[in-house]
Amino acid sequence: MRRRVYESLGVAAVLAVLVLVLQLSAGGQEKSEGGTPAPSGPAPKTALGHPDLQGIWLDEFQTPLERPAQYADREFLTEEERKQQDDDRSGNIGRNRRVERGSQQDVAGAYNAVFTSAKPTGRRTSMVVDPPNGRIPALTPQMQERNRLDREFRLALLQNTDTCKTKAPACNGGTYGPPSPRFAEVPANYNTQRMNRHNGPEDQSLGDRCMLGREPDFNAFRRIVQGPESVAIGIDTGQGQGYQRVVYLTGKHPPSSIRLRHGDSRGRYEGNSLVVETTNFSPKWPFRGAAENLTLVEKFTRIDAKTLEYQVTVTDPTVWTAPWTVRQEMKLQPDDQNRIYYEPRCHEGNYGLAALLIGARLDEKRFKEGRGPNPASQDTATDFGPGAGGPQ
Amino acid sequence: MNVKGSTIVIALVAAAVGALISAAIPRTAGETGGRGRTADGKPNFNGVWQAMNEAHWDLQAHEARPGLVTQPGIYKFDYAKVPAAPVVALGAAAGVPASLGVVTGDGQIPYTPEAAKIRQDNAANWIDRDPELKCYLPGIPRAMYMPYPFAIVQGNDKIHMTYAFSNAGRVIHMNKVEGPPDDTYMGHSVGRWDGDTLVVEVTNFNGKNWFDRAGNFHSESLKLVEQYKPISQDAIQYEATIEDPKTFTRPWTISMPLYRRLEESATVLDYPCIEFSEEFMYGHLRDKPLVTRWEGETMVVEVTRKVPEGDKLHEWYRR
Numbered sequence: 001m002r003r004r005v006y007e008s009l010g011v012a013a014v015l016a017v018l019v020l021v022l023q024l025s026a027g028g029q030e031k032s033e034g035g036t037p038a039p040s041g042p043a044p045k046t047a048l049g050h051p052d053l054q055g056i057w058l059d060e061f062q063t064p065l066e067r068p069a070q071y072a073d074r075e076f077l078t079e080e081e082r083k084q085q086d087d088d089r090s091g092n093i094g095r096n097r098r099v100e101r102g103s104q105q106d107v108a109g110a111y112n113a114v115f116t117s118a119k120p121t122g123r124r125t126s127m128v129v130d131p132p133n134g135r136i137p138a139l140t141p142q143m144q145e146r147n148r149l150d151r152e153f154r155l156a157l158l159q160n161t162d163t164c165k166t167k168a169p170a171c172n173g174g175t176y177g178p179p180s181p182r183f184a185e186v187p188a189n190y191n192t193q194r195m196n197r198h199n200g201p202e203d204q205s206l207g208d209r210c211m212l213g214r215e216p217d218f219n220a221f222r223r224i225v226q227g228p229e230s231v232a233i234g235i236d237t238g239q240g241q242g243y244q245r246v247v248y249l250t251g252k253h254p255p256s257s258i259r260l261r262h263g264d265s266r267g268r269y270e271g272n273s274l275v276v277e278t279t280n281f282s283p284k285w286p287f288r289g290a291a292e293n294l295t296l297v298e299k300f301t302r303i304d305a306k307t308l309e310y311q312v313t314v315t316d317p318t319v320w321t322a323p324w325t326v327r328q329e330m331k332l333q334p335d336d337q338n339r340i341y342y343e344p345r346c347h348e349g350n351y352g353l354a355a356l357l358i359g360a361r362l363d364e365k366r367f368k369e370g371r372g373p374n375p376a377s378q379d380t381a382t383d384f385g386p387g388a389g390g391p392q
Numbered sequence: 393m394n395v396k397g398s399t400i401v402i403a404l405v406a407a408a409v410g411a412l413i414s415a416a417i418p419r420t421a422g423e424t425g426g427r428g429r430t431a432d433g434k435p436n437f438n439g440v441w442q443a444m445n446e447a448h449w450d451l452q453a454h455e456a457r458p459g460l461v462t463q464p465g466i467y468k469f470d471y472a473k474v475p476a477a478p479v480v481a482l483g484a485a486a487g488v489p490a491s492l493g494v495v496t497g498d499g500q501i502p503y504t505p506e507a508a509k510i511r512q513d514n515a516a517n518w519i520d521r522d523p524e525l526k527c528y529l530p531g532i533p534r535a536m537y538m539p540y541p542f543a544i545v546q547g548n549d550k551i552h553m554t555y556a557f558s559n560a561g562r563v564i565h566m567n568k569v570e571g572p573p574d575d576t577y578m579g580h581s582v583g584r585w586d587g588d589t590l591v592v593e594v595t596n597f598n599g600k601n602w603f604d605r606a607g608n609f610h611s612e613s614l615k616l617v618e619q620y621k622p623i624s625q626d627a628i629q630y631e632a633t634i635e636d637p638k639t640f641t642r643p644w645t646i647s648m649p650l651y652r653r654l655e656e657s658a659t660v661l662d663y664p665c666i667e668f669s670e671e672f673m674y675g676h677l678r679d680k681p682l683v684t685r686w687e688g689e690t691m692v693v694e695v696t697r698k699v700p701e702g703d704k705l706h707e708w709y710r711r
Binding site: 046047048052054199200201209210211223225226227228229230231232234243244245246248250251252254258260261262264284335336337338339342343345347348353354357358360361364 | 430431432436438439527528529543544545546547548549550551552554559560561563565567568569570571572573576577578580600656657658659660661662664666667670673674675677678679680
């Protein structure tokens with residue numbers, strides 16, 4: 001857990017800025033009634049007659065990616081349901097929860113509600129709008145097998161820790177046992193998630209390496225600047241791990257041997273929308289396991305002066321048995337206060353990564369000299385919060 | 393609808409005015425039209441651009457050097473240095489090309505005496521100090537002339553630049569915005585048009601950037617005034633006047649052309665250097681270092697190199 005404290009120190013400033021930004025947005029924005037885009041003037045056009053998509057955009061509401069089963073095929077919540085969810089969340093002490101003091105899972109005050117600001121509940125029951133049940137389609141058999149093997153490996157690295165001894169949720173599917181010989185193994189696929197081993201940078205999550213940002217992103221602020229032959233999208237996300245995209249309205253995708261973190265984006269205007277196809281993704285930056293065969297088709301539609309509808313269809317036949325589509329309504333954010341954090345400089349201040357590698361080497365040394373526990377018996381990977389911990 | 397109507401009228405007038413002004417931008421042969429001006433009559437900088445010079449090595453005039461890193465040879469003369477261990481295995485591919493320099497006037501950078509000493513130390517300790525090697529955000533003006541392309545997207549009230557190096561970005565605000573809440577690597581850029589010249593003032597630097605690989609540097613007091621003057625539809629004369637009273641005794645200026653990348657599918661392909669720098673930055677913290685000799689935090693580079701094969705002299709020598 002030492003690593004979490006280091007990281008907290010390293011990124012606290014960035015987080016503070018992000019939280020401030022979110023709070024300001026929530027407080028300072030004109031709220032549209034019920035999340036329904038309030039008519040606020042017609043959708044503007046550029047001088048070339050295209051839909052004008054420029055500005056800073058944010059989905060101001062909280063919506064789960066996948067629809068909870070209780071809503072079945074229902075796309076929207078009632079006003080009462082939204083109010084209920086807001087009340088539940090604002091009163092949820094779990095956002096400031098501590099586990100047993102002094103246990104490995106307890107992090108002194110890190111990542112409580114101060115760090116995890118909550119947006120008001122949106123009108124949608126899920127971001128996924130297709131399939132109609134709002135659920136991401138089933139994984140292909142080969143992807144299920146790949147995930148199973150991946151989880152098996154990560155659980156093996158945890159099997160000698162208290163997390164498995166106490167049958168904590170992060171050890172679900174695993175058992176308590178002696179230190180695993182698999183500590184010596186190189187993972188079958190390029191690692192992008194946390195694991196209970198810190199032999200070098202590649203054992204860390206992409207986030208810990210300041211390389212988290214990738215497409216598609218459903219939470220970011222984004223600044224769109226539109227030129228006649230290309231569109232720039234600056235994305236502010238993930239603790240200073242934002243990125244820049246350029247959507248070219250000309251030319252074609254590079255050869256398939258060229259693999260890019262954010263893919264290669266080519267766009268065209270269709271009626272009132274900008275339609276962007278992105279391919280050439282890199283296996284080093286997968287989205288839920290999809291990379292080389294991933295194609296995104298995004299549709300940016302300016303609905304009115306203050307609303308941008310964003311839709312993305314995710315296709316990768318090697319990962320999912322069918323394509324699926326997310327839809328979000330984004331609101332225009334004030335530009336003059338210059339609040340968007342457009343300089344992603346996580347890497348420049350990444351003391352956390354060096355610190356956790358130093359910590360791991362010191363732990364090994366102490367164990368070797370008989371002055372400390374076996375690192376294999378220590379859980380330095382999982383967290384206590386729901387969704388935050390455990391092998392991914 | 394009135395608003396919309398007047399917008400159209402303004403746009404039409406602007407287009408007409410633009411058409412008149414556009415005669416001022418020299419056209420190159422074979423131009424198909426449309427690229428020289430934007431719809432609102434401004435010079436059209438949209439596209440992929442790149443400097444084509446040696447400023448990223450050293451802003452000042454310099455001779456070709458035998459290696460990115462050199463060591464004294466058998467002579468004491470500077471011109472007789474030889475490549476040092478980190479690059480000796482790369483032979484003639486790892487030298488530094490010569491340049492007439494991009495500093496205008498007398499070509500000198502007017503350091504204060506204290507700063508001149510720091511600059512010398514920087515050059516002597518290039519590997520340890522240059523933020524480029526760590527893949528830190530390159531800052532302005534350095535990002536403008538690194539040997540990587542960058543994209544300009546020219547919007548209504550913002551101009552966005554995306555650099556291949558580290559996927560760095562920059563927004564030039566053509567409208568009024570507040571300054572950033574903190575100092576920055578890439579600066580806070582506010583632009584305006586002065587005729588056909590885009591003038592950008594850049595402030596709010598954190599002072600952690602360098603200008604080049606020769607150790608030229610600035611402090612957080614840096615203020616830049618950049619000028620982008622169209623030479624043709626495919627070339628921009630880029631000038632940056634550098635003011636930093638903590639480091640320099642007077643303002644000074646660099647000037648160079650930027651060229652449009654004319655390939656049909658010109659694209660800024662990212663140079664994702666964060667991961668490229670990990671071995672350099674964290675290699676000594678691995679459980680089993682990949683570089684064979686780390687002495688504490690010092691990488692001792694041992695170069696294994698075979699004598700070049702395939703030439704008769706070496707074949708004879710081997711017998």
